[in-house]
Every structure is written in structure tokens, then in C-alpha cells.
Amino acid sequence: MIKPERLHEGDCVGIIAPAGPPDEKELFNGMDKLKQMKLTPVPARNLFQKKMYLAGKDEERLEDLHSMFLDPAIKAIICARGGYGTARLAPYLDYSIIRSNPKVFWGYSDITYLHMAIQMYSGLVTFHAPMVASDLGKNDCKIETFHTFSQLFYPHANLFNRFNSTIEVIKSGCGSGRIVGGNLTLLTDSLGTEFEISTSGRILFFEEVNEPAYRIDAMLTHMKWAGKFENVCGVVIGDIKAVKGESEKIRELLYEFFCNAPFPVVRGLEIGHCQPNYGIPLGVQAHLDTDRISLMIEPGVE
Template sequence: MAIKPLALQQGDTVGIVTLGSPLDADVINRRIAYLQSMGLKVIAGKYVYAQNGYLAGTDQERAEDLMNMFADERVKMILPSRGGVGVEGILPYLDYDYIRGHPKIVSGYSDITVLLNALTQFSGIVTLHSLLLIDFRPGTPPYNFEQFFTATSSVVVPRPLNNPPEKPLSGKVPGSASGPIVGGNLTSLVGSLGTPFEIDTTGKILLLEETHEPVNTVYRYVEQLKLAGKFNDCSGILLGECTNCMDAYGQTYEDLINDFIVPLGKPLLTNLASGHGVYKAAIPIGAFANMNASNGLITFLEPAVRY
């Protein structure tokens, strides 16, 4: 069974790190203030405001910030400011054995996907495909906060995943699948192939979502995952949105799903609100779940946190 971090409570301390691309200091400070207004304390990493071209400091500096948050006994949750690019660069500099003994809530999406899965795979801790610091602002839908705080504070199971009412899950290939959920952003996962941090989908439910890519590029990434055996190994497929993805050659994202993913024959649910979309479900990475593509249901059988 996966290792679970302690649940988040009112007044707990959140560690803010920037692990990929830099983010404007004014934006970081406004988001921190909003987080504090929700009753949480904040500690900012040494390099959270750093800028090194398209990276927020060197790989070693960003990794140091993250490890310092795992070591700080005051910190209950680690919240990256954003994704962007470059998160994979910190992975070789992390102490996964130490992290295993000092689990913390880690949340994010986009390029943070590679970190979430690496922590689950090599440290055995449950992570959370959910909000980043940039999402803590007045315009964020209440659904997103409800999902986030339920996942980070509740140990009640079984717990159904409730998509927004206007966005029902759609079963494309009937059947059920069980296993830990892994995955996240498609581009980030493809980037892990052929590295020591390649995602392991064996017996797991594979979550995929994407943003701002033309459909022919999405096809290329899906085909690469297929050739790498990631669909053969998984027990089921859970597809999020392809947010602002452009049609190509008259083909849509829905066409790609029907033409190239449905024929894989794995239980398949689509239309999950996650990642880059307006609505963001909170998905525990590494926690055991069941998906029923015949009934359009996802049920978490294991919480993301413990008391």
C-alpha cells in the first residue's frame, strides 16, 4: 500500500517552490496572499523567485528547494508555483529514500506530472494531480477548491470522483479496471520515455490530458506511448480534456480518441475535468481506484492522506 502524507488542516504550513519555468514575483506574491487568506501559513523556497532564462534557477537549486521543504518539519504540503518546462531536470538530484521517510502532500499538474509520478514510483508516496499555486486566485471555480481540500484533508473511502455536473464522464470502451492511478500531462509523460524516470503503467489506470497541441501532434505522442507498451501494460485508460488543442487535417481530438485509443480495447473513460481545463478534479497519483467505463464511474478506494 502506498505511503500517505499527513492530512492538511486549518493553520498548517505550505511550502512554495518553483520547479520548472520562472513566474513573475508579483504573481507569486498575490497567490501566496490568497493562500494565506484561506487560513494557511506559507514558507517560500530560497529560489522561488529565481530566473535562469526559461528555468527558475539551476536544476540543483530547484531540487535543493524541494528537498528543503521535505526536511522542514513545519511544512505539511509542498505546492509548486507553476509547471512550464524543466521539472525533469531536478529528478536526478532528489533523495527518494529520504522522501519516503518524510512524506508530504505534493500537488500540481502540467510539467509537475513527471515529479508526481517519480515520487510515487521511487518513494512510494501518494501525490496529487491537482492545483498549483497559480490557481489560488479569486477566479478559480469553487469546484476546484472543493476537490483539492477534500483530497488533502479527507480519509473517507470509498469516495466517488464527481466531475462537474455539466461535464459528465463518457464511457468509450465498456468494462472495469482497478489499480493505482498514474499519469497526467501527455507531453511530460512522453518526455520520460527512455529515461530512468520512465512511467510504469503495469497494472495501473493511466490518466492522460493535454493542452495547446494540434491533434496531429497529440497523435504522435499517443503513438509513442503505444509503441513503448504503456497501453498494453495498463489496466484502463482515463482521458482528460485536450484543452485548446487545435484540429488538424479536418480531424478533432474526439476523432483521435475514436480512431486510435478506442481500438486498444482497454476500459476507457473520457471527458475527465483535470489538469489544464477550467475545472480540475483532484486525482491521487499512486492511490488505488476502480473505474467502471460501463457506468461512467471512478471510485477512489484509498485516500490520498492519513491522520
């Protein structure tokens, strides 16, 4: 896997919306937060386009992604928000452009599809991490979310343990491997396509938002029958933001589904549609140890 270069104060970072259109007030609030980090946000040419539930035509969103990777002045690409739309772009990406111009690619939720595609066909480490409008631009954005960007300036391992997170053990054990994953809906959507996630010998991470317990059950079952849990080295469950009245059902489901797994499983990490929302690199080595109740993920930049 290719690790992108670290950032430095004053670096230009491209802001793109490869899925849904961002709220403009939240977008500008989020870009102000990036300026506070001593970064220079550069809006993509088509950032403010709208086409129904998409942030512009497929061609426009694709152009923005390509142009940001091609521009040598841009040192990182940060997504404005998720929503829907990245699966429509994946078949048309020029992966040779990304492979030849590696840089930080940062986002989550619907961006999961691009994480899978870019890692598969470009070999670039990417980041499942808070976005400009939907995280930094919100009034309830917590300082920890702001601070998670520091890993881009000063490469350090991400450590989650009982002292600094809400991590809970479902199934005991230890496992090491490259960490992959993202939003559970998008992971399930990839099955049967040329972008289907590979989990063998890896630690699988997933998170979800506003789905009832039966839908999460259906997606996990789909993943199971597709063989995605057969050779994993561990499972890490991030934030599962539940619709009203579903939290306890989901908790029970997760324990029932994974309690007899032959690999370690933890849940409750504040990664996903939550505050704080911690960013993690995908495609790097990670070690899960339930005896120490810890997840260690190596740095995502050099």
C-alpha cells in the first residue's frame, strides 16, 4: 500500500463533494475550521453544483476528483459530505492518476465506495474520517473531531483503549492485519461488483447510521453468506447510530451475531456518524487485543 505524504502548515487542501450536495453554511463553517488548522481550503470547480440528490452531474463530480489529484499544489483531498453517489463514479475513475499522484484522501459514509475502489485499483492508503460540512461545519462538532486531523501533520499510531474510548469486547482474542471497511450499507452494496471488499487476512471495520436492527441483521447476514467473515482477523464496530427505539435491539443483535466468532470482535468506538468522530487510516496494519482492550492502527502518512 502507498502512504501519502504528511501535511504541513499552509498546505492547500482540495474540497470536493463526490456524493450529495453540502449545506453551504456548514461548508463555509467547516472551511473556516480548516483555516484554523493552518490549512488553505480550495473549493473544487463544481463544489456548489446540484442535481436532485447529487452534488452535480456524474461528469462534474468525477472531474473535480481527477483535477484535485492532478493538481500538484493540492496536498490533500477532503470530502464535504456523504449522502449518495460515489458508487456511480467508481467505474469511471482513472486509477492511474491516483496511483501516480498519491495524496491524502479523507471522508466517510458514502465515501466508503471510493475508499474500496481507490485501495483496490490504486493501492493508496485512504482515511475514514470527519468531513468538512457534515462534521467540522456543525455547531455540535467536538474538539476531539478537530484534533483527529493532527495525524496528518504528525504521523502517529491511532490507539483506542479502555482509557480513551468507549470500546467494548464482544468476542475475546487477538488479531493483526490491514484494517479495511467503512459504512455497512456501502460494504454490502459492493458485493458482487468489481469493487467488492476483500476481508481475508484483514481486520474489518464497519459503522452505520439510522438503520433499524432488522436491516443491520440483513446486511450482516448478507456479508456472512458472501464469505466476508470466513477469514477475517478481527472485527471492529464503530458507531451504530440507531433510529428511535432500536438501540437495545441492535446491541443484542451484535452480541448474538458475533459472540461465537472465531476472531476478536469489539464495538462502540466513536468512529462514524457521531461526535466526536475519530479519523482512522484504512489499508494500514492494525492490531486488536481484547486482553488489553486495545486497537492499535499504524500511521496513515509518511
